[in-house]
Amino acid sequence: MKFTLGHTNINVCDLEKSLEFYKSALGLDCARRHKAADGSFELAFISDGSSSHMLELTWLRDKEGPYELGDNESHIAFSVDDYDAAHALHEKMGCICYENKGMGLYFIEDPDGYWLEIMPPRK
Numbered sequence: 001m002k003f004t005l006g007h008t009n010i011n012v013c014d015l016e017k018s019l020e021f022y023k024s025a026l027g028l029d030c031a032r033r034h035k036a037a038d039g040s041f042e043l044a045f046i047s048d049g050s051s052s053h054m055l056e057l058t059w060l061r062d063k064e065g066p067y068e069l070g071d072n073e074s075h076i077a078f079s080v081d082d083y084d085a086a087h088a089l090h091e092k093m094g095c096i097c098y099e100n101k102g103m104g105l106y107f108i109e110d111p112d113g114y115w116l117e118i119m120p121p122r123k
Contacts, residue, residue: 007045007054008076010114011067015042015059017111022046025093025108026078026116028055069113077117086118 012018022028028046035042040061045054080086090096090108099106105119
């Protein structure tokens with residue numbers, strides 16, 4: 001028996017704003033969307049275009065206020081082929097929220113406060 005990763009889900013308060021952020025900050029494109037017939041929720045699956053794993057963004061109509069994210073100990077990590085260019089982009093966007101130069105990585109924060117780790121490719 002073998003399991004493979006399908007997708008990771010996070011809930012967002014503004015789906016369009018999140019889609020724009022993930023496209024601008026990480027180059028992730030929307031692969032598919034699903035809207036509930038009653039309008040109670042909408043899903044957007046975003047992809048890097050090279051792996052089968054997707055990030056599912058879920059918007060809930062009746063959700064009021066921001067999501068409780070705890071201490072941001074849970075995160076999603078991304079490796080990037082040009083770390084310096086990515087850092088410059090994220091610095092320009094103003095979304096870097098934590099940097100660990102000793103470990104050679106940093107985190108950006110999405111519109112809902114989720115932390116996303118950015119790291120160079122593994123050697």
